[in-house]
Amino acid sequence: MDPIDMAVRVLSHDGLIVYPTETVYGLGADALSEDAVMRVYEAKNRPVGKPISVAVSDMEMLDAVAVVDDLSRAFIERFLPGPVTVVLPAKSCLPAVLTGGTGLIGIRWPDHEIALAIISRFDAPITSTSANIADDIPPTSPEEVSVPHDYLVDGGDLPGTPSTVVDLSARRILRRGAEWEAVEAFLETSG
Numbered sequence: 001m002d003p004i005d006m007a008v009r010v011l012s013h014d015g016l017i018v019y020p021t022e023t024v025y026g027l028g029a030d031a032l033s034e035d036a037v038m039r040v041y042e043a044k045n046r047p048v049g050k051p052i053s054v055a056v057s058d059m060e061m062l063d064a065v066a067v068v069d070d071l072s073r074a075f076i077e078r079f080l081p082g083p084v085t086v087v088l089p090a091k092s093c094l095p096a097v098l099t100g101g102t103g104l105i106g107i108r109w110p111d112h113e114i115a116l117a118i119i120s121r122f123d124a125p126i127t128s129t130s131a132n133i134a135d136d137i138p139p140t141s142p143e144e145v146s147v148p149h150d151y152l153v154d155g156g157d158l159p160g161t162p163s164t165v166v167d168l169s170a171r172r173i174l175r176r177g178a179e180w181e182a183v184e185a186f187l188e189t190s191g
Contacts, residue, residue, distance in 0.1 A: 003153045004114070008122045010151045011036075016043055018131045018145050019118055020155025021110040023083050023163050023178060024138035026055065027147055028118070028126040031065075034095040040127050041097075043147045046134040052098050053085050053106030055128035057119035065091050065125055066105055071190055072168040078186060081111040083178035085128070087167040098127075108163060114155050130162075138162060 001009070007017045007028075014036040017028045027043060029036035031054040041048050056062045059076070066088035068076065076086060090098070090105035099105055108128040110116060119126055130138035131145045139145045140160040142152055164183050165175040171187050173180060 004117045004121055007118045007151055007153050011118075011122050011126060014039065015150035016040065016148070017118070017126075018142070018147070018149045018152040019115050020112055020153065020158055021055075021083075021108070021115050021128075022112045022159070023110075024140055024158055024160055025131040025142070025145055025155075026110075026115070026128050027131040027149065028055070028128070030122075031055075031098065031125040031127050032093060032095070034097060037095050037097055037127060040129060043149065044129065044132070044134050046129075048097060049100050050134075051100035051102060051104070051106060053108055053128040054094070054098065054125040055108040055110055055115065055119055056125050057109070057116045061119070061125055062107055062109065065094055066107055067091065071171075074190065075166075075168055075186060076109075079179065079183065080109040081116070082109070083111065083161065083163045084108075084183060085163045085165040085175075087165065087169070087174065089169065094125075104167070104169065106165060112155070114153055118153070
C-alpha cells in the first residue's frame with residue numbers, strides 16, 4: 001500500500017501519523033474527531049486547554065473550519081500555502097478542545113506535496129502540531145520523532161524553521177518563524 005493511502009487508513013481509525021511539512025514533522029490526527037484529538041494531547045504530553053492547530057489542503061477546507069473575513073482572505077491568498085499559521089475564529093464543526101476555549105483555531109496550509117496529498121485524500125483537516133513531546137525541539141528528521149504514533153511518512157530531512165503564527169483577528173504576529181518579516185510588512189500596510 002502506498003504511504004499516502006496507509007496514512008489515510010490510520011487517520012480514518014482515529015490513529016496518529018507523523019508527516020513531513022515544509023518546516024518540521026507534524027503529528028496528525030483526524031481534527032474532526034475528539035477521540036483522535038485527545039490522543040494527540042496524550043502523545044505529546046500537552047496540557048488540555050493549550051490549543052492545537054489544524055492543517056488543510058485547500059481554501060474550501062479552510063472555509064469549512066474557520067470564519068474568514070476579506071482582509072484574512074487577502075492574507076491567505078498572499079501567504080498560503082506556506083510556512084505560516086493563521087489564527088481565525090473557529091467554526092462549530094471542530095472539537096472545542098482544539099481551540100483551548102479561545103474560540104480561535106490556528107490553521108496551516110502546508111506547502112509540502114506529501115502533507116497536501118494526505119490531507120486531500122483524507123478529505124478533512126488533520127491536526128498540525130510538531131511531532132515531539134511538549135516543550136522538546138520539533139523534529140526535522142524521522143529519527144528525531146519522539147512521540148508515540150501509529151504510522152510515519154518519511155519525507156527526509158526538513159528545514160526546521162517553525163511556521164510564523166499570526167492572529168488575523170488581532171492583526172498581530174504571535175510567533176516569529178519562517179517569513180515573519182513579510183508577514184509583518186503585510187499587516188502594517190493592510191491596516
